[in-house]
Amino acid sequence: MMNKNLILGALMAFLSITVAMAQSTDIEQEIKELSAQKWQWMADKDADKLAELFHDKAKFVHMGGTWGKDREVDIIRSGGIHYKKAEIHETMVEVLNDKTAILWNRITLLAVVGNNEVTNPFMVTEVYVKENGTWKLADLTFSKILQTSE
Template identity: 75%
Template structure:
C-alpha cells in the first residue's frame, strides 16, 4: 500500500513539474515575442538577425521570403513596424523545443512611404537551438473586421 501511495505522489509531482515547466516556457516565449515587437519598432535589425532562425520564413500580405530579406527590409526601412498593439496572446508548447504563439494585433506600419494600420492574427513558431529560442516562422494573416 505504501509503495502505491509513494508511486502516486511521484506521478503527481512529475505532472506538477511538467505543468510548471510548460508555464515557464510560455512566459519566456511571450516575453520574447514582446521584445521582438519592440526590436521591430526600433528597427533593431541586429538583434532580430540573432533571433531569426537561419531557415526562417516570413509570410506577409506582399509575399513570402527568408531571414536575409526580412532583415534587409527592416534595416533598410522598406517596412517599419512602428507599433503592434497586442490584443490577445495564445501559446501552445508542443514540446521543450517547439512553441507556437498567436498574437491578435493591430499593426501600425510604414510601407514604402505610406503609413498603414491593419488588424492581423500573427503566428510565430519558435524552436530551441543550442539553448536559445529562434523564430522559425512569422506569418501575418489579415483579419476581416465586420462592422
C-alpha cells in the same frame, strides 16, 4: 506494502505532472516576453538583434509574399517595412515540447510600407524552436483579420 508502493507511485506521477506544467508555464512566459521584445526591436528597426533572433531557415509570410531571414532583415534595416507599433490585444502560447513553442498574437499593426502609413488587424503566428539553449524564431505569419470586435 502494496498500498505504500501505490501511494508512492501516485505521488511521483503527480509531482512529475506538476513539474511538467510548471516548466510549460515558464516556457510560455519566456516566449511571450521574447515576442514582445521582438515587436519592440521591429519598431526600433534593430535589424542586428532581429538577425540574432531569427532562425537561419526562418520564413516570413506577409500579405505581399513569403521570404527568408536575409530578406526580412534587409527589409527592416532599409525601412522597406517599418513596424512602428504592434498593439497586442491577445496572446496565446502552446508549448509542444521543451524545444518548440507556438505563439499567436491578435494585434493592430501600425506600419510604414514604402512611404505609406497603414494600420491593419492581424492574427500573427510565431513558431519558436530552441537550439543550443537559445530560442529562435522559425516562422512569422501575418493573417489579416477581416472584421474585428474592437
